[in-house]
Amino acid sequence: MALTERSRTMRQRRARSRSAMGAGIAGWLAALGPLAPPAKGEPPPIATFSIVAFDSASGDLGVAVESKFFAVGSVVPYGRAGVGAVATQASGNTTFGPRGLEFLAAGQPVATVLDSLLAGDPGRETRQVGIVDARGAAVAHTGKECQPWAGHRAGRHYTVQGNILAGEAVVAAMERGFLNAPAGPLAGRLIAALEAGQEAGGDSRGQQSAAVLVVRAKGGYGGFNDRYCDLRVDDHALPIAELRRLYMLWLPNALILEGYQLADAGRTDDAVARGEAAIAADPQSPEGYYHTACYLARAGRAEPALARLAEAIARDPKIRQRASTDPDFTPVHGEARYRELVGDATAGK
Numbered sequence: 001m002a003l004t005e006r007s008r009t010m011r012q013r014r015a016r017s018r019s020a021m022g023a024g025i026a027g028w029l030a031a032l033g034p035l036a037p038p039a040k041g042e043p044p045p046i047a048t049f050s051i052v053a054f055d056s057a058s059g060d061l062g063v064a065v066e067s068k069f070f071a072v073g074s075v076v077p078y079g080r081a082g083v084g085a086v087a088t089q090a091s092g093n094t095t096f097g098p099r100g101l102e103f104l105a106a107g108q109p110v111a112t113v114l115d116s117l118l119a120g121d122p123g124r125e126t127r128q129v130g131i132v133d134a135r136g137a138a139v140a141h142t143g144k145e146c147q148p149w150a151g152h153r154a155g156r157h158y159t160v161q162g163n164i165l166a167g168e169a170v171v172a173a174m175e176r177g178f179l180n181a182p183a184g185p186l187a188g189r190l191i192a193a194l195e196a197g198q199e200a201g202g203d204s205r206g207q208q209s210a211a212v213l214v215v216r217a218k219g220g221y222g223g224f225n226d227r228y229c230d231l232r233v234d235d236h237a238l239p240i241a242e243l244r245r246l247y248m249l250w251l252p253n254a255l256i257l258e259g260y261q262l263a264d265a266g267r268t269d270d271a272v273a274r275g276e277a278a279i280a281a282d283p284q285s286p287e288g289y290y291h292t293a294c295y296l297a298r299a300g301r302a303e304p305a306l307a308r309l310a311e312a313i314a315r316d317p318k319i320r321q322r323a324s325t326d327p328d329f330t331p332v333h334g335e336a337r338y339r340e341l342v343g344d345a346t347a348g349k
Helices: 003-032 096-105 110-118 169-179 186-199 239-264 268-281 287-298 302-315 319-325 327-332 336-346
Strands: 048-054 061-067 077-080 084-090 127-133 138-142 151-155 158-162 209-215 227-233
Touching: 048 084, 048 127, 048 169, 048 186, 061 077, 061 084, 061 186, 061 239, 077 096, 077 209, 084 096, 096 110, 096 127, 110 127, 110 138, 127 151, 127 158, 138 151, 138 158, 151 169, 158 169, 158 186, 169 186, 186 209, 186 227, 186 239, 209 239, 227 239, 239 268, 239 287, 268 287, 287 302, 287 319, 287 327, 302 319, 302 327, 302 336, 319 327, 319 336
Parallel strands: none
Antiparallel strands: 048 061, 048 158, 061 209, 077 084, 084 127, 127 138, 151 158, 209 227
16 A cells, blocks of 8 residues: 555544544533533532540540531541641631631630631631630531531530531530540540431431541651541441541551550550550451560560560461561560571571
């Protein structure tokens, strides 16, 4: 085939391909129907219930939220370690989060921060907001135009609030759920508040998404930010239950990382306590046993270290190889029990 004829044929094939593609896209768009025009005025309300709280023991600050609204965690919760936490909802003004934190960082009391946010906001009667500062002072606002049932409760170190709820019993149950939750990380107690609120009726429209955010100075991965716990369920039939499941996956890992921070500081007993808590949170996983063994081995506590290492290997034999190259076990290399546990993994070393 001549070059010109080949070129003409290729152009014809490309034209047919583009035509078929265009027809396919046109058919797909036709199936979708006419696109809705851009929304005017206020966005749809974020009907939801949330809790904002401070943990005086750890200094952690956090927000937990649930709603019949897609990806509520991308809109409602804000926090900054050592400063405060904010939840903004109903016809949520998302500037309330960053602006509120700036006001708190400048030293304003929470009541003044709330007044500053609402002043000059023409939609203030459609807003709902909860604020807690780094000393545990709490304040909340429910605008008169928030859809019923809407309201809040604020106490020492916390505030709970919600709108379009099944009734006042929801926020009352959240308050009890938080105050009566077992001792433990703030995130777990915040989720307990959501669970209690949902059991009392929750959002009157149903469930869709949930989130928990807890901030701690250098609490993020590698210590590079303050997002200690940041879990989101954007779309789920049972978002609070799914959030609890994610939290139970997050918890042992967080405890293990804290254990290494404590071990690095020479606080072996505290590190081991974190490791034992990780084991209790997920007793079937080898990880809690393994890392507890690392803390103990680094401190030269050979017998308990190797006992925990044995339990880790029993749950996952591949850990033998891992332990054979882990420098944390260097102090116990001379122990016969260590060589017995790792077996052939140390051959030739």
